[in-house]
Amino acid sequence: MATYKEFHQYSIEKPDQFWTEQAKLIDWNEPFTQVCDYSRPPFAKWFVGGKTNLCYNAVDRHAAKRPNDRALIYVSTETDQETIYSFAELQREVERMAAVYKSLGVKRGDRILIYMPMIAEATFAILASARIGAIHSVVFGGFASGSLATRIDDAMPVLVVSADAGMRGGKAVPYKDLLDEAIDLAEYKPAKVLMVDRGIDKGFNKVEGRDVDYATLRAQHMDAQVPCEWMESSEPSYILYTSGTTGKPKGVQRDTGGYAVALAASMKHIYCGGEGETYFSTSDIGWVVGHSYIIYGPLIAGMATVMYEGTPLRPDPGIWWQIVEKYKVNVMFSAPTAARVLKKQDPAYMHKHDLSSLKHIFMAGEPLDQPTHEWFMHELQKPVIDNYWQTETGWPMLSAVPGVEKTPIKFGSPSFPVYGYDLRIFREDGSECEANEKGIAAVIPPLPPGCLTTVWGQDDRFVSTYFTLFKEPLVYSSFDWAIKDDDGYFTILGRTDDVINVAGHRLGTREIEEAIQNHTAIAEVAVVGVEDKLKGQVPMAFAVVKDASKVATPELVKALEKEVFATVDSILGAIGRPARVHFVTGLPKTRSGKMLRRSLQALAEGRDVGDLPTIDDISTIEQIKNLLAS
């Protein structure tokens, strides 16, 4: 295949041939009889009749050939632990966990809710669930009892796997207490709770008859052999709730065969990782990146995967690079919010480590602004590839695809639609945008393998949420605003509900944020649209400065605000100039590092922010409230 463009075109024009070739990257117990059944749009079934198992592809097939190669590298800077599991050891641990599940009565199709910190047992728990054909639902450990309770009620798990506590920045997070509260709050009561006792919360509460100890049960199944259940390709493997940035989270349901093929193909074409190499994703198992690119993707490709419990700054801001050097990491995956954290540190921490093993670093989760993209790539001297995707899709929708062609990187752009995705930009009337015209990013269905097959238990919600943007054509709406340039490079401009309408001009909040980021004093910024009698809406900015002394007096604040106005004027013109720039010490974000723009908007318009169950630091809201009141 000569160029990426041709590769993409082939995937869209001849999807059956294209995906049949990709399907060879995984092992099937029984071959599929039909590539895609799209007889009931927009529901798609991939690799119909094929039987396979995610755990088999991630673990067993490698353990059979390369038992002593590294599979899981567990690093915790919170408990000072480093443990390496070979593929054979990983398989043994997964079989023990699977045997424990069976002894607790878990059957194929049952749900297992996993509420765990970043410990190796969480990986065993996930893979063991896939092994026996149960459906896992991992809930991010940072979520408190309310969010957890809603997910328990929605997924109705027969079993919850948890641990006494997690650690974050040296402080214990009482997982078991939060779990007990959640089960109290929930209407549905799981029958059993399997507890991994890390010995952090010594006196954690044990509920008679419900809570069981993992170490005790594991000891009874040391030599267990639990065969993989052969799952029909479209049988569900897991449920994962979206991050909840814009409201009530949706239970994304993932299949088995389509997901395995999509991940295997992405490891080859996008991430360029293979057997014997090492992958390091700094995400958390509670997010989609953790599912696809801490656990399943790298392991399916036969790579070793690094699972890291800790922050990017402890014991010092060089910790990630130390891990890269020590384990000769070849592929890294991180998030823009982390890059912006590192940007505030001395780059010497990065430079004192040998990063020669590293081929690429991928970034996803929110817009990677141009200045940060450029800074990161310059400091690392490695290609930094922006990935745009969603919990729903499970793997990238927009990305460079260096395994096919090393196309030049444009800062601030996640490059092109990924093969398999017929992704286009539409106007609000359903017609397609021209180049350089802003519109809504949408995918012409069927969605490729690996994407959500429905919303758990709510087929109607799947259709009404994602497929009713227009009457015609039938498209999957991303709810993100995008633009494509003359060379075919895409840029995501923000969520559709983040668009600001200033006197009839439509601006993405991201465009203004990006302009403000160009001022060297600014570390981070969020822009929201605020109601205005005259103009409809005006942009308002909330910015964090790198050096607090720059905003120490009201005079300095005024002066810096003026400078920021001038920066925006020079990049976007006066139309993008915010009505005000408020300087704050922190911005309200979700636990996954996404900006809660809606709550900023509510504050700026004097409305109630409502419940914020996914917020990371509630004091950011208080600070802004006080600032706006004064």
Ligand code: ATP
């Ligand atoms: P919810 O759907 O519950 O509101 P969420 O959309 O934040 O939560 P995710 O699926 O984790 O949940 O996030 C996907 C969204 O994150 C995308 O739709 C997009 O808005 C944003 N995003 C992800 N990656 C990028 C990227 N590379 N560039 C720009 N935006 C991105």
Ligand code: MG
């Ligand atoms: Mg979303």
